[in-house]
Amino acid sequence: MAAGFSWNELGVDAARVHLIRPGEPSSSGHYVLYWCQVSHRVAFNHALQAAIALGNHLGKPVVCYQALRPDYPHASDRLHAFVLDGLAEFGNALRAAGVPYWLELPRSPAEHHPRLKQLATRAAAVVSDWHPTFVVPRHLAAAARVLEVPLFAIDAACVVPARLIPAAQVAAYALRPKLKKLWPHYLPQLPEGPAPERAAAAARIDLGFAPAEAPEKLRLELERFSIDHSVPPVTARPGGRAQALAQLRRFIADGLPQFDRARNEPSGAHNSGLSAALHFGLLYAGEVAHAALEALGPEHPGVATFLEELLVRRELGFNYCLYTPTAQQLRVTSLPPWAQGTLATHAQDKRAHLYSREQLERSETHDALWNAAQRQLRAEGRIYGYLRMLWGKKILEWSATPQEALDRMAFLNDRFALDGRDAVSVGNFMWVLGLHDRPFQDRPVLGKVRPMSSERTAEKVDLAPYMKRWGGLDASGFRMPRKRLRA
Ligand SMILES: Cc1cc2nc3c(=O)[nH]c(=O)nc-3n(C[C@H](O)[C@H](O)[C@H](O)COP(=O)(O)OP(=O)(O)OC[C@H]3O[C@@H](n4cnc5c(N)ncnc54)[C@H](O)[C@@H]3O)c2cc1C
Structure with missing residues (x-):
């Protein structure tokens, strides 16, 4: 907690506040900076609300800065499009709420000039979003090293x-x-949070750098960004x-x-x-x-x-x-001891099928249902819940080691899924290997880790429409199991 004020007294739940860089808010600072990373909303945004509460307390305006960098892992047309779809709306909502929005949209890493330090030299304090995985912890830690004012990350996710x-x-x-x-x-x-008391003063603050072109314009010019153009936007699912x-x-x-x-x-x-x-x-x-x-x-x-x-x-x-x-989140060594033990016991078991990551990515396995799920992931950026579990379990069976399976799951999911790169993604990749689960009957390769099979899945749910939609060339050869047909 920074000296001189208490978050609870400002009406902000202190349990949401992660102190990243301690210190006193600078009395000579011109504003409180809300550095938006993951909460692209104005309504019910605890981080924005904390920035406004602190600004009101210090008698300072609040401004919002966001940088959509092109160089984070898996940056692609798909992810950029989804984010850009919402940024004009987000900026308008911020401005309507009395908070200027300073967006930086570098098209290449060379164009990205880290503005945070520059902006923070004029700030009394910096408030940002908290997210416990992917690039956010690294960004926060890096900022803490260069800032000279306090930095708070607010949990607006849970x-x-x-x-x-x-x-x-x-x-x-x-x-x-x-x-x-x-x-x-x-x-x-x-x-609900308070309204900023210094909105008029905020509107007069000079940005200090050229603002980004309009996001709605850049949304139509994705080819101008140095990002992965081989993963296209999902036009049916706008952001x-x-x-x-x-x-x-x-x-x-x-x-x-x-x-x-x-x-x-x-x-x-x-x-x-x-x-x-x-x-x-x-x-x-x-x-x-x-x-x-x-x-x-x-x-x-x-x-x-x-x-x-x-x-x-x-x-x-x-x-x-x-x-x-963060560095341990996707490691086999972070699994519960029973899961580590059973996977180690079966480390040398012969795998019935071994596929390269490229074969998996291109849906080139012997399993028509798995191929269909992977096809949906590539095209639509999602796999529906039950099949997503099966998708993960098979990657574990078809990889040389459990760690390789984790790495491949994370790569394929985070590259294609719109909802990837999240704490929920991490929890579920690890669940595939036994986290948050219990031991089952021992069997080859998986040991006591919960198994799932495409055949059993086909008995439980009606896959015919799904295979018709996503089965590709496999669809014609796909047979519904007898049990399901009888049902
Ligand atoms: C291998 C694997 C990878 C996954 N990767 C992701 C991922 O990258 N991002 C992601 O958000 N979810 C992931 N999930 C969890 C789950 O599959 C998705 O949250 C869900 O399918 C999203 O669809 P929905 O929004 O229609 O969810 P709904 O079924 O409508 O559920 C509502 C919400 O509840 C939460 N939820 C649902 N299922 C789960 C679950 N099993 N664990 C935790 N939260 C859940 C999600 O926030 C979801 O949006 C993964 C699951 C597995 C097995």
Whole structure:
């Protein structure tokens, strides 16, 4: 905590505040800088609200700076398009709220001039977003080394601030009761936050560098960016908060009532499709929970099942990443001892199939269902929930070592999935290898790690429409299992 004020007194929940660089806010600073990284929204954005509360307390205006760099891992037309779709809307909402928006959109790494230090020399303090994985911890640590004012990262991702759960949890059953105890406090609140008191002064502040071209213009000129052009945008899934809210309304009307029964259908028709919006912070998980509760009430089985995914399973991923150093998050050595032991015991087992990463990427395996799922991931940037588990499990079976499987899962998922590069991604890759799970019957290669098979999946869910859509050339050779046909 910086001396001289308490976050709680400013109306900001101190449990959301991660102190990255300590110090006193500079009295000569011209503004409080909100350095936006992952929460691309104005509504219910605890980080923006904390910046405004601090600005009001210090009598300073608040400004927002964001840099969409072209050189983060997996930067591609797909990810840039999804982000750019929403930035004009985000900037307009910020300006309407009295916060100038300073966007930097370098087209190549050479064009990227780290402005943060430059902007922070005029700032009283810097407030940013907290996310416990991918590039965010590194960016925060690097900023802390060069800033001379305090830097705070705010948890606007979890409904129950992640650090209120005091240690890494072994599984959902351990986390659930702890969260449920805190829901009565956190779930009813949709944070409104104060309005900036110095909006007029903020509007007069000189940026100090040439602003980026309009994001809506650059969205149409993706070829001008030095990013991976081989992963195209998913035109059917545009980014932006307005789109995310429309998707939320569709889900509440059509998917939520049947979510408990139909969420594993491979069509994904009854899933929310909101994970990318949550990843880029277009929506606050608490507002999604609110919408579900308001529509059907807490007793409805669809709502209860949905909240289990959105509030328990999702925050389990954040819990794992918070308590595991970033460099260790995707290491076999971070698995529970039973999983490490059983995978080591079976390290020398002969794999029935071994594929290169390129073969996997191109859907060139013997398994028609897996190939279809990978095809969907490449084309649409997602795989529906149940098949995504199967997708991960097979990569574990078809890789020479568990660590190689983890690396490949992370590469393929994070490269193609719109919702990748998230704490939820990390938690689930590790789940494939046994994290947050229990031992099963011992078998070759997987040992006691939970198995999944394409044949059993085909018995459980109707894959015919899915294979028709994503089966490619494999589709004609794909046979429904007898059991399923009888059903
Ligand atoms: C190998 C593997 C990789 C995955 N990678 C990602 C990823 O990169 N990003 C990601 O957000 N999710 C990932 N998941 C979890 C899950 O598959 C997705 O969250 C879900 O399919 C997203 O679709 P939806 O938004 O329609 O979810 P819904 O079924 O509508 O669920 C609502 C929300 O609950 C949360 N949720 C749902 N399932 C899970 C789960 N198993 N674990 C944690 N949270 C969950 C998500 O935030 C989701 O948006 C992965 C799962 C596996 C097995």
